[in-house]
Structure formats: C-alpha cells, structure tokens
Amino acid sequence: xxxxxxxxxxxxxxxxxxxxxxxxxxxxxxxxxxxxxxxxxxxxxxxxxxxxxxxxxxxxxxxxxxxxxxxxxxxxxxxxxxxxxxxxxxxxxxxxxxxxxxxxxxxxxxxxxxxxxxxxxxxxxxxxxxxxxxxxxxxxxxxxxxxxxxxxxxxxxxxxxxxxxxxxxxxxxxxxxxxxxxxxxxxxxxxxxxxxxxxxxxxxxxxxxxxxxxxxxxxxxxxx
Amino acid sequence: xxxxxxxxxxxxxxxxxxxxxxxxxxxxxxxxxxxxxxxxxxxxxxxxxxxxxxxxxxxxxxxxxxxxxxxxxxxxxxxxxxxxxxxxxxxxxxxxxxxxxxxxxxxxxxxxxxxxxxxxxxxxxxxxxxxxxxxxxxxxxxxxxxxxxxxxxxxxxxxxxxxxxxxxxxxxxxxxxxxxxxxxxxxxxxxxxxxxxxxxxxxxxxxxxxxxxxxxxxxxxxxx
Numbered sequence: 001x002x003x004x005x006x007x008x009x010x011x012x013x014x015x016x017x018x019x020x021x022x023x024x025x026x027x028x029x030x031x032x033x034x035x036x037x038x039x040x041x042x043x044x045x046x047x048x049x050x051x052x053x054x055x056x057x058x059x060x061x062x063x064x065x066x067x068x069x070x071x072x073x074x075x076x077x078x079x080x081x082x083x084x085x086x087x088x089x090x091x092x093x094x095x096x097x098x099x100x101x102x103x104x105x106x107x108x109x110x111x112x113x114x115x116x117x118x119x120x121x122x123x124x125x126x127x128x129x130x131x132x133x134x135x136x137x138x139x140x141x142x143x144x145x146x147x148x149x150x151x152x153x154x155x156x157x158x159x160x161x162x163x164x165x166x167x168x169x170x171x172x173x174x175x176x177x178x179x180x181x182x183x184x185x186x187x188x189x190x191x192x193x194x195x196x197x198x199x200x201x202x203x204x205x206x207x208x209x210x211x212x213x214x215x216x217x218x219x220x221x222x223x224x
Numbered sequence: 225x226x227x228x229x230x231x232x233x234x235x236x237x238x239x240x241x242x243x244x245x246x247x248x249x250x251x252x253x254x255x256x257x258x259x260x261x262x263x264x265x266x267x268x269x270x271x272x273x274x275x276x277x278x279x280x281x282x283x284x285x286x287x288x289x290x291x292x293x294x295x296x297x298x299x300x301x302x303x304x305x306x307x308x309x310x311x312x313x314x315x316x317x318x319x320x321x322x323x324x325x326x327x328x329x330x331x332x333x334x335x336x337x338x339x340x341x342x343x344x345x346x347x348x349x350x351x352x353x354x355x356x357x358x359x360x361x362x363x364x365x366x367x368x369x370x371x372x373x374x375x376x377x378x379x380x381x382x383x384x385x386x387x388x389x390x391x392x393x394x395x396x397x398x399x400x401x402x403x404x405x406x407x408x409x410x411x412x413x414x415x416x417x418x419x420x421x422x423x424x425x426x427x428x429x430x431x432x433x434x435x436x437x438x439x440x441x442x443x444x445x446x447x448x
Contacts, residue, residue, distance in 0.1 A: 051375045067330035074323040099298040106291035
C-alpha cells in the first residue's frame, strides 16, 4: 500500500492540485474519497486531519498536513530526487529560482485564484448544486480576472512559463481552476483568447500528469 | 546604503509583513515610500517592479520580487544564518518543521486573511477614505473569522505557537491584520476574548520586531 494518502474528491480543485503534484513527482499515493455531500468533511475524524473541515488532507508515515499549496511544497521537499526535479526551480538555480517560483505561486494564490474560483463556482458549480447565480459577482470577478490575465499575458510574452524556462509548481497550481474555467464555463476565452496565456494553457494542460488528473475527475464525476 | 529596498508604505499590511520579517532576521533595509493616494503604485516605473500595481515590491543586489509571503520566504532562505534562525522551523527539524510552518502560513493566507482584511478594510479604512461601509460584508466576514479563530483557539490550546514551540513566519504573517483588528476596530474581541488566541496575540505582538513596525506605522500615519 502506498505510504501517501490524499483525502478528498478528485473533482475538488485543491485536491487535484495535490494529485497533479504527486503525479509530476512520480510518487505512489492513494486517493481516499470524502463525500462532501454527506458532510464527511465535517466529521470528527476528518476534523482531526483538517481542522477547518476542508479538502484535501494528506497523510504519510511522518505527518498529516492540510492546505494544498503547503502539501505541494512538502512533496517537492521530501521527494526532491523523484520525477520532475525542477518544480521548485532548478537545484543549480538555488534560492533565486525558488523565489521566482514562490512569487508566481503566491500570484496564483492571491491574484488569480480568488476571481477564477469565484467565477468557476458561480458558472459551473452553483447551477449543478441548485444554487442561484449572482450576476454582480460574475461581472465583478470577470473584470478582476481579466486584469490579472493581462499581467500574465505580458509575463508569458517574455517567458515560456511563469517563473522561467521550466514548468514549475507555480504553473501547476493554476491548472485546476483554469481547467474548469475553460471546459465547464462560457468564460474560457479569458484564457484561450489571449495569445501568450492561451499558448501557455495549451502547453501546461497537455502534460501527462494533468491529463491523468482529468481522467480521474471524469471517473468520479456524478452522472450529468 | 542597505542593499535591500522595500517599496511601499509601512501602513500597508503586506509591507509591514515584510518589514517585520526583515527586523526578525536583523537584515538592514531601506523603506522607500510609494504614495498610493497619488497613484504611484500604478506608474510605469513601479509596474516594472510589481506588475499588478500592488505593494510591497522588493529589490536587492540579485533580484526584484513581489508578493509579501514570497518575499518573506526568500529573506528566510537568503539570510538563513542571520537573526531569528527558526522562522521557517528549526534546521534540525528539517522538512517536517518547515512543512508545519508552511501549513499555518497557508492557513493565514487562505482562511484568516480574507475575512480579517475585509473586516479591517470595512471598519478601519473605509471610513477614513470616505467610503460607505457594507454592513452585510461586515456581518459575513465576522462570522467567517470567528469560525477560523475557533480552530486557532483549539490549536493554540495544544501548542504555544501555530506551527509548534517556536515563533515562526506563520505567526508573524498574522500580525499586520490582527494589529488593525485589535487596535483600529471594535471587533478586536474576536482575538482578545478567546483565551488561547488572546494569550498568543499578547505574546506575538510584544516582540521587539513588531513593536518597531508599529512605531514606523505611527511615524507615517496621516494626521487624524
């Protein structure tokens, strides 16, 4: 049995961020389902793993962890010599390349994720959950995301990937929400219509690791 | 002249996060003002440093960087042997202690910061900027922050600091918004009325580094 366990549904953006990282690092793991529709993420046992009652939670033979980006950093540290060895920058690039990855990983977390996840929720998930959409939220977050992607467009005109010449954890961290925006809403043009962002999206979403995540999500999707 | 320059007003929570980290690490730096009321953060020169037009920006002899938490990580990496050497966990604690710091730093970024900064904006900054307060936002974010702090209350009943026995970057990162919540709004009780969170707040806000940040903020505050 794999020593690494991830708890949560593959359909969750935060869970799929961790799964994509494990696949890039070629680390064996098992994904244990957490049925959020039944409130399993709020059960006393799950709260011992993730006290905020969110997914994913992570366990290996040494520790338990929560927060997807923190889990990804730990995977990169622990399995430094496995699989993709440059997710946190090339070793010879030292603390500078790591800093550039961290900078764009934080840009994802602070600038990209809030408006993109809000749009994905409103446009893709709210209808399936029988919730009413909020047109003001959609308009506001579309405007915010467009401004963020204008900055990305300039950056990706200078650089193949966000942090430099190599695919890194900063790019990877954008995959889950971008995937839903492009494939499950009518706002995917925010990404695909921008020349450099579109080229970057095409490249990062074609990675074998991400294609496996999408297969796992399809296998777990509720019947539509 | 110090080789490290931070661009932005000390009154900004993200700027003061970086300044507190530099003071903990005993790194010389200069703080260059950016007059946001005059739109200097949107000037072409500043956008070369920080393409999103936000503060802070950071420069040393090797690189420029943006995003406060990424800058703090770089400072901890670059000045590993300076000042407080355990901000990212004790060296002998290895990748596990670093992972626990990262976990709670992400909890600050994802769970604590959004509702706390929204409350601080509504209650402390909006009135000074002549903006109308949004009662619905205040009520919603107070509820969210209370739930987050209930988790912290349990954690800080088991552990002196969030990530373990030592003050870390995870604790430090909470200082800027908590400071305003406690000292510039009527909702400080969310922190001070909780036994363990209040004890933790008292301890972290009494550090010499943070007291210096508060002095710098007072020196830069507009006349009230």
